[in-house]
Amino acid sequence: MKTFFGEIKLFLSSPWRVVLFLLLPPLITVYFGVVFQNGVVEDTRIVIVDQDQTSLSRSLVQNFKDNEGFRVVQYEEQIEAGLNLIRQEQADVVLALPEGFSQDLKSGKKPSIYLGINGANMAISSNATKRASAIILTFNAGIEITRLQAKGYAPVEGMSMAQPVQIQVRQTGNPTGSFYDFLIWGLIGAIGHFPILLFSVTAFNTEEEGLRIPVFLNRFLVYVFFGVTELLLSILILVTLFPVDFKGDISALILLAALFSMAVTALGMLLSLVIRERTHALQIATVVALPALILSGHTWPMSGMPQLLQVLGHLEPLTYFANPLRTLALTGAADSSYVQDCQVLLLMIILFLGVSLMVIGGGKAVSRWKRAQITKSASLS
Numbered sequence: 001m002k003t004f005f006g007e008i009k010l011f012l013s014s015p016w017r018v019v020l021f022l023l024l025p026p027l028i029t030v031y032f033g034v035v036f037q038n039g040v041v042e043d044t045r046i047v048i049v050d051q052d053q054t055s056l057s058r059s060l061v062q063n064f065k066d067n068e069g070f071r072v073v074q075y076e077e078q079i080e081a082g083l084n085l086i087r088q089e090q091a092d093v094v095l096a097l098p099e100g101f102s103q104d105l106k107s108g109k110k111p112s113i114y115l116g117i118n119g120a121n122m123a124i125s126s127n128a129t130k131r132a133s134a135i136i137l138t139f140n141a142g143i144e145i146t147r148l149q150a151k152g153y154a155p156v157e158g159m160s161m162a163q164p165v166q167i168q169v170r171q172t173g174n175p176t177g178s179f180y181d182f183l184i185w186g187l188i189g190a191i192g193h194f195p196i197l198l199f200s201v202t203a204f205n206t207e208e209e210g211l212r213i214p215v216f217l218n219r220f221l222v223y224v225f226f227g228v229t230e231l232l233l234s235i236l237i238l239v240t241l242f243p244v245d246f247k248g249d250i251s252a253l254i255l256l257a258a259l260f261s262m263a264v265t266a267l268g269m270l271l272s273l274v275i276r277e278r279t280h281a282l283q284i285a286t287v288v289a290l291p292a293l294i295l296s297g298h299t300w301p302m303s304g305m306p307q308l309l310q311v312l313g314h315l316e317p318l319t320y321f322a323n324p325l326r327t328l329a330l331t332g333a334a335d336s337s338y339v340q341d342c343q344v345l346l347l348m349i350i351l352f353l354g355v356s357l358m359v360i361g362g363g364k365a366v367s368r369w370k371r372a373q374i375t376k377s378a379s380l381s
Helices: 004-014 015-035 054-068 079-087 101-106 123-152 155-162 179-200 213-241 250-273 278-290 307-314 318-333 336-380
Strands: 044-050 070-075 093-097 114-117
Touching: 004 155, 004 213, 015 179, 015 213, 015 278, 044 123, 044 155, 054 070, 054 093, 054 101, 054 123, 070 079, 079 093, 079 114, 093 123, 093 318, 114 123, 179 278, 179 318, 213 250, 213 278, 213 336, 250 278, 250 318, 250 336, 318 336
Parallel strands: 044 070, 044 093
Antiparallel strands: 093 114
């Protein structure tokens, strides 16, 4: 116990370690919370090209103006002028209604609407496409209902005939489709695991030969303790300062954070024992940490990755923290998938710690052999 508190004192003696380990991750969490707090992309800049200039075309344009997802920034006469604004990054979407749009609708034809979207930003393009499709679908239904009513059908009958198929969508896990809820939980894991790995990978490569197992275990526990503290502090700040709900059980969260912190610390300390040069160890830690969020399948489904990257993703501890954390936060479910992720993290801990203890034991054996050789040489001389 004395050694444990001595390791805590040693940890806190470095202001740089305290800042990077305990202060920087919560501050970065606040930064991401501010960036993504709206949850969805709003005020997408749209250019209107209304070449029809009729009441129907103006009605459709008004529907776009009334939608909170769009903000009209310019009216142009030609499509190319609107596309130039997109190229100059002054607009995101061009909506063009051709001449004769209203006449074609009234005569039963199906006029085309031009929608030019800047695909360079997938968040903007996917959101704009989704919102525009919903607006146009509603507009089409309204036109068809009006036409049927003119033929003598009752409003209810007209609606049923205009929309014969009703779609019922139930989106689970992230009901609002918020980018905020989609990204933020994985970012907490990615931010949090970097300092844990960074400092644990430099824990022992300056130690002399003969490192004792009690010292290793006490330092391991101290790094795990501060790792869990940092992760939970970041989550507490997130749910306190920003519009985020955590629906899961606190004990399930603490267990997941503890296992994740232990797995990352054990991996880092194993690298620290194997790679004696600190600079090389830090380089390896950076290579391991930087692609972790992508490899975890949190932002891009692992099934869409090449086979090699899928294998690397399954070897990354963040995979078994970021995804169950998001599920736990959004649905509150600690189901069989959660249990399986915890089991994988536990297996990683056992593997990394086991190999580390073998390395320490091997180092002791080498030290004893060297001392024996020196004693033998001295006696012969």
